[in-house]
Amino acid sequence: MWFSRQYGVVPNPSGSADQGTLPFIGLDDELSALRDDVARLRAENARLLRLLELTPQQARPPGPIQTGVFDGEPGPVHAGSPATAKVAFFANLFAARPDVYALRWENTRTGRAGWVPAVRGGWRKGVPAAEREYLPLTEEVITAHLSGELELGLYPLLDGDRCHWLAADFDGPVAMLDARSPT
Helix, strand or coil: CEEECCCEEECCCCCCCCCCCCCCCCHHHHHHHHHHHHHHHHHHHHHHHHHHCCCHHHHCCCCHHHHCCCCCCCCCCCCCCCHHHHHHHHHHHCCCCCCCCEEEEECCCCCCEEEEECECCCCCCCCCHHHCCECCCCHHHHHHHHCCCCCEECCCCEHHHECCCCCCCCCCCCHHHHHHCCC
């Protein structure tokens, strides 16, 4: 048996047919039906682009950086993927400096909070920068973040003043106005 998208299960070209299947549809008819499907889908895409007021450039499929597939790195993952594949996907999608990462701190007494680079022995005021041993961003750190054990901050600026992603944080009552501002 062969499977046809348009007609379901059809007998194979030898002509044998099981009970309950449709008569064999010629390849020319199937090709014609597929061409009709493509034309219909293209027209629907054009209609949706007009409705959403998107240019073809804005509506193009995600590039390799958006899907996490570039330079032969891990591709899409799913719920059944091994944890190592999920961590590799995250690390690849949110590429960041591998030599340092940030941790969130919070002072419950004052209510202040912020981010500091992760250093061996924890952050202490007054320690000269030359004496700080910054901790590298490792698979174990990313795993701890993804499992909710720590709040991880990344430094997205890479060598050569490049970055793979950018985030912006808009807070307060006028956040939506700030986000929509052209400047």
